[in-house]
Amino acid sequence: MLLLLVALQSLGGLLLLAIIQLSWTYFTTPLKSIPGPFFAKFTNLWRFFDTYGGRPELTHQLLHKKHGSAVRLGPNVVSISDPKYLRVIYNTRGDYLKLKKTDPWKSKFYTVNDTKVGNQIIKNVFSTLSNEWHSTALRPIQKFYKMSAVLAQEPLVDLTIHSFFKHLDEKFVDTGKACKIDEWMLFFSWDVIAQMTFRRPMGFMDEGRDHSGLLHTADRALDYFATIGQIPALDHWLAKNPIRPIGPPSFDSAAVFCAQQVMERKQSESNPSRQPDMLDGFLETQKVNPEAVTDNDLISALIVNIVAGADTTASLLRSVIYYVLKNPKVHKRLQEELDNANLATPVPYATATTLVYFDAVIRESGRIGPGVGLLLERIVPQGGLALSDGKLIPAGTIVGMNPWVIHQDKEVYGEDAASFNPDRWLRDVASGETEEDFQARFSRMKATDLTFGAGNRICLGKNVALMQVYKAITTLFLTYDMSLVDPKKEWHVQNSWFVRQSDIDIKIQRRKVTKA
């Protein structure tokens, strides 16, 4: 009985302490005047559950509609939607850090993405919070992501497109079966990035399924990253638990695969007539400067290529296909442009970029359905962030923009910002828009585009992704007639930082006009 009383008293004490702490947070915070959901002002549990629900980008859109351009999503977290601040928060100086390790402010969202091998925490170019570490890691490999270097691998993309179409023909065109194009775009994107990286696909298209379980692992890892990233302190007790890690399945198999590729390549005879891939480039750099590029650095760079570059590209590919098939007029106009352009197949990247309407379709798909769907979190530096309404967001606050929110800005994208309309990326001759006005509007839209992030931490693989997408989509729409099995059905979307779309079943036939 006495024991029970003591337990109840202790529980009561703890509860009281928690209430005092929450009230203290609520009443003393300098962010009191920033509106937002009531519970978000006390605890990050609000955003944890919102993200767990799978569609946080929709909540963020609604909250900004209701409260304006600054919304509080956590006791120390503010979401910003005013495009004016995009170049302030995501600048090239990098003073709005993902967070310095020594900072007391505890964002650590990105560190959830670190991996733990034994007792060692392994960071990567994406997850690191330090600008110094970031520059050191990037310096030796950055040149391989420039468009000139990426173009040298175009034949490897062609090879993967040929293989993709062979599978589409055999499995769906010849049999008349419906194709789950959402899955096939994922198989394609993992195989194509592996081709460019190691001159070897991961085998998803050949198997026609997630034969290694890697795709499932990637999904679970992202679910974990997105949700636990809202209360990053939990990561220490879960995946990074010092005694027994409790978390998503690890990327061990991907790490082993990458390590094998490095070892095999080092042991194989060099063959100058072979199509070079990214690993060749990385190894060459290591030869010149072995201190700057260790084997571990190599493996880490290879893993990042696969992990950051496959799901994201699949997301954009699916967006384009879904929106085009949902909009028959857009589909028709796109096919007309492709048919009239006298294109070779697979379509060369340099030619694809000259197709004006196609380019508008890609930009619009990335705008309306960006592949990343949470705040790109940064920390306000010394001096704070002054908002135009006079409020000051103090140093140490976590701020960020969600591409799904900022891409809906009506002042930049027009009153119909919520709809899919590739025409917004073209000059509106019918209503008398001058070339000069169009260029100004176009530049503003581009400057507000956060599809690939911005500033010093902008997407490293943007050129890689664009080459894959421009080539695959032009060649796909040129070669096949595709339609949704049920044109009224909506796709399913799961936002786990990367946005995963599913339930896109299509019918597919070869078009008469072309032969691949």
Ligand code: HEM
């Ligand atoms: C359509 C495809 C892609 C999209 C939409 C996309 C989107 C993004 C975004 C929004 C960021 C910024 C994240 C932040 O600021 O928090 C980012 C960073 C990054 N992306 Fe991509 N990405 C794509 C493809 C790729 C590819 C193909 C690769 C690699 C080959 C890649 C590698 C990276 C890396 C390494 C970073 C971290 C850069 C840094 O912090 O310096 N991405 N990506």
